[in-house]
Structures are given as structure tokens and as C-alpha cells.
Amino acid sequence: MTFKDFKFHKNLLKGVRIAGFKEPSPIQKMVIPIIANGEDLVGQAHTGTGKTAAFGLPIMDKIAKGEIERALVITPTRELATQVSDELYHLGRFCGIRTITVYGGVGYGRQIALINKGVQIVVATPGRLKDLYKKGKIDNFNPEIVVLDEADEMLDMGFLDEIKEIFEYIPQNRQTLLFSATMPEPIKELANYILSNPQFISVVGESNSTNNIIEQFYYVIEESQRDEAIVKLLEIEETNKCIIFCRMKREVDRLTEHLKAIGFLAEGLHGDLEQTERERIIRAYRRGESKIMVATDVASRGLDVKNVTHVFNYHIPFDPQSYVHRIGRTGRAGKAGRAITLVSTDEFRELQRIQKEVGADMQLATIVLEADSEELYNDFASLQAMVEEVDISPIAIDFIDSMEQMDYHEFVERVVTLLIQQRKPSINRLGFDEETVNSMLESYEYEQKVARKSNRKKKHR
Numbered sequence: 482m483t484f485k486d487f488k489f490h491k492n493l494l495k496g497v498r499i500a501g502f503k504e505p506s507p508i509q510k511m512v513i514p515i516i517a518n519g520e521d522l523v524g525q526a527h528t529g530t531g532k533t534a535a536f537g538l539p540i541m542d543k544i545a546k547g548e549i550e551r552a553l554v555i556t557p558t559r560e561l562a563t564q565v566s567d568e569l570y571h572l573g574r575f576c577g578i579r580t581i582t583v584y585g586g587v588g589y590g591r592q593i594a595l596i597n598k599g600v601q602i603v604v605a606t607p608g609r610l611k612d613l614y615k616k617g618k619i620d621n622f623n624p625e626i627v628v629l630d631e632a633d634e635m636l637d638m639g640f641l642d643e644i645k646e647i648f649e650y651i652p653q654n655r656q657t658l659l660f661s662a663t664m665p666e667p668i669k670e671l672a673n674y675i676l677s678n679p680q681f682i683s684v685v686g687e688s689n690s691t692n693n694i695i696e697q698f699y700y701v702i703e704e705s706q707r708d709e710a711i712v713k714l715l716e717i718e719e720t721n722k723c724i725i726f727c728r729m730k731r732e733v734d735r736l737t738e739h740l741k742a743i744g745f746l747a748e749g750l751h752g753d754l755e756q757t758e759r760e761r762i763i764r765a766y767r768r769g770e771s772k773i774m775v776a777t778d779v780a781s782r783g784l785d786v787k788n789v790t791h792v793f794n795y796h797i798p799f800d801p802q803s804y805v806h807r808i809g810r811t812g813r814a815g816k817a818g819r820a821i822t823l824v825s826t827d828e829f830r831e832l833q834r835i836q837k838e839v840g841a842d843m844q845l846a847t848i849v850l851e852a853d854s855e856e857l858y859n860d861f862a863s864l865q866a867m868v869e870e871v872d873i874s875p876i877a878i879d880f881i882d883s884m885e886q887m888d889y890h891e892f893v894e895r896v897v898t899l900l901i902q903q904r905k906p907s908i909n910r911l912g913f914d915e916e917t918v919n920s921m922l923e924s925y926e927y928e929q930k931v932a933r934k935s936n937r938k939k940k941h942r
Contacts, residue, residue: 490545506531521679553624632661695812700912723791747773794822847912
């Protein structure tokens with residue numbers, strides 16, 4: 482099957498061809514005919530599966546053929562709004578279709594003027610869109626098709642009340658499309674509220690809510706090993722671009738500075754950054770000027786970057802759905818990816834809950850870091866050469882004089898020991914082995930059993 486089979490307008494097909502689209506993805510094959518037929522739709526699919534073109538192409542085809550005049554796409558974040566708008570522009574430019582991105586943090590004037598002049602597609606975030614409707618600034622904007630994209634992320638970000646209010650301003654005689662990677666109960670309720678007799682399409686396997694082309698690993702470590710572990714993984718994994726997820730903004734700032742200090746091309750992304758700085762960081766990441774994005778969950782919502790090979794969870798996320806969203810940043814557009822999670826011994830129980838709730842096939846991993854005897858010999862040889870080549874500093878002479886109370890040989894041994902410790906890993910194994918982890922799991926299950934037994938006794942009392 483090709484895109485010609487959809488009978489799109491010839492100028493739209495030209496945009497598709499120049500964009501390099503060869504054949505429709507599964508979600509595109511399934512939803513384009515439904516949208517073209519004018520039916521409401523609930524589409525469940527992970528990000529990176531071609532959803533934007535899936536709803537964008539039939540909408541633009543209707544505009545190009547004069548069947549409708551205007552459409553609205555609502556997205557959870559500025560970044561996603563910009564990405565969607567850019568893709569729609571490139572696909573529809575030969576049809577003369579104009580798009581505008583509407584979000585907060587910038588002036589109202591230009592956005593209002595372009596909407597009222599008749600731009601065909603508005604891509605907007607909920608907060609700014611609600612403000613424009615509520616203040617009566619866009620009363621003449623009556624979209625015939627409305628798309629709610631990444632609905633579950635809007636739920637996570639607390640936008641559901643804004644979404645319901647927005648739909649009170651939109652005409653009832655519309656076609657409505659809702660897309661979501663997961664379908665928690667509040668999203669199902671929202672679908673019932675805003676859609677009319679929708680078709681339900683899913684390209685997500687029923688038994689697994691995480692992408693099956695993403696290899697998922699976890700390392701059980703001591704809390705003190707977290708920084709050293711992430712650095713070692715960055716050194717041994719063949720990453721192109723990667724994202725490291727942290728729980729808090731201060732962790733993002735600290736880890737970013739740490740990685741920069743040891744030579745990695747890293748940038749940090751979190752909610753306290755100004756919009757201009759956020760846009761600069763994301764542009765640099767897309768262009769490959771930085772290879773590592775350290776981010777919080779909220780800052781990364783809607784971040785769609787090609788060729789992200791790895792996602793690292795510096796800390797395990799707070800909830801299972803955040804895990805699904807995080808690892809969905811890799812393994813996109815049919816490409817394979819790797820998701821690696823660092824879990825402290827205290828977090829091991831939470832890992833069990835996430836594995837159970839999302840059906841994640843996560844494999845225990847461990848890496849032995851001890852150097853073999855030949856590597857140690859070469860290290861000693863290079864250490865000896867380094868010592869012999871050093872010019873003696875007057876400060877060093879004064880320091881040795883101040884240590885004259887210590888035995889000379891003991892003093893030299895201590896100094897050499899310090900040098901050796903700096904030239905080999907301070908941990909000789911990354912992650913506990915399977916036997917240790919199984920013992921931890923048995924201990925956890927025993928504690929659960931004891932707790933349940935204790936609770937039953939309390940009830941009987």
C-alpha cells in the first residue's frame with residue numbers, strides 16, 4: 482500500500498513525496514480512512530508511530546479539496562505544538578495551507594491577528610487556547626475538526642479541566658479525534674464527554690503497554706554509586722543521542738554540570754528555564770551539538786527527537802505511566818532503542834510494582850569492571866613514566882618537609898596508592914549479580930507475607 486491509495490490531493494502527495502514518506506505506518510493505514518469518512522476517532526498508539534501524519538494528512542486533504550476550512554490541534558506542551566505545526570507545514574506547503582503555533586509565554590497580538598485572518602490550522606497548548614476563548618479574542622475561530630493529541634500526557638500535567646472548558650467554546654457539529662499512548666479511566670471518561678460514536682483503533686499490544694522494540698535493562702546499585710554508574714554506562718553503551726531522566730530540577734542541574742566537567746556534551750532541561758533557553762537547548766540537541774539531554778519528566782513531555790538510541794533512568798520514576806512515557810522517547814518510528822534504569826536497593830520494591838503494572842520485560846544487568854593483570858601492568862608502566870616526567874614543584878618540596886614525621890617509605894606508598902586509586906574504577910562491579918538480587922526479592926516477598934499476616938491478625942482483634 483502507498484499514500485497514493487488514499488486519493489489525496491495531488492499537491493498534498495507532492496509534500497508527502499518530498500518529505501520522504503514511502504508507505505503508510507500501521508496507525509496511518511487504520512485511521513486515515515476513518516478520518517476521511519468524517520467519523521470521530523479514539524486512536525491508541527505510542528509516540529513515534531506516525532500519529533501526526535495519520536491525522537494531519539486527511540485533515541489537510543479535506544482543506545485542499547475545499548471540504549472544510551479550519552482545524553484545531555491541541556497538544557500538552559509548547560515543544561510538541563511546535564513539532565506538530567512544523568510537520569503539518571512541510572506536508573501541506575504545496576497546498577498553500579497555513580499553520581500557526583499558539584502557546585503561552587509570548588505576546589497575544591500576533592497569534593490573535595493570524596487566527597482572525599483565517600489561518601487554516603491552529604496548533605495550541607491548553608492554557609493559552611483557553612485564555613483566548615475566555616477573553617473573546619477568537620470568537621470567529623470555529624474549527625470543523627479538532628484533534629486532542631497525547632491526551633494521557635495532558636492528564637498527567639493536570640490539563641483535563643482546561644480541555645473540558647475549551648470544548649464548551651467549540652461548535653458541536655465538529656469531527657473530534659483523540660490520540661493517547663495509554664487509556665487510563667479519566668481519558669476514557671473524557672472521550673465519552675467530547676466524542677460522538679467514535680471508532681476505536683489501537684496499535685498497542687494488549688499484553689504490553691511498553692514498546693516491544695525497546696530493550697529494557699536495570700542495574701541494582703548502592704545509592705552512592707549512582708553518578709559513577711551513569712558515567713560508566715555512557716562510556717560503554719554505543720549511544721547516538723540519549724536522555725537521562727531525573728526526578729527533580731536540582732538533580733538535573735547537578736548531574737548536567739558533573740557530566741560537562743568530565744567532558745560529555747550534555748544539556749539540562751527542566752521547568753525553571755526561560756522559553757528562549759529551552760528552545761536553544763532543544764535545537765542544539767536536535768542538531769547533534771549536544772548528545773546528552775538530562776531532563777525532568779515534565780520538561781520532556783512531547784519532546785520528539787529522532788535517533789534517540791538510549792533512555793537512562795537516573796532515578797526510577799514515581800509511577801508506572803511515567804516509565805512508559807520516559808522509555809517512549811527511544812525506539813521511535815520503528816527503530817530499536819535501549820532503556821536502562823538504575824535502581825538502588827531501597828527502590829527495588831518500586832521496580833517490582835512498575836514491572837507488574839506495565840508488563841515491562843526488564844532484564845537484570847551487571848558489568849564487571851575489574852582490570853585484568855595485563856591492563857594493570859600497563860597501567861603501572863604508564864604511572865611510572867608519568868612520575869618520571871614530572872618537574873618537581875617547590876610546593877611539593879615544602880609539603881614533603883611538612884610530612885617529615887612520617888616514615889619515608891610509608892609516605893611514598895600512600896602517595897602512590899592515591900595515584901593508583903585515581904587510575905582505576907572505584908567500583909569493580911556495576912550492579913548486583915542475579916544471586917544477590919534474587920535473595921533481595923525473596924526477602925521482599927517474605928516481608929510482604931509477614932505484613933499481610935500481621936494485618937489479618939489486627940482485623941480479627
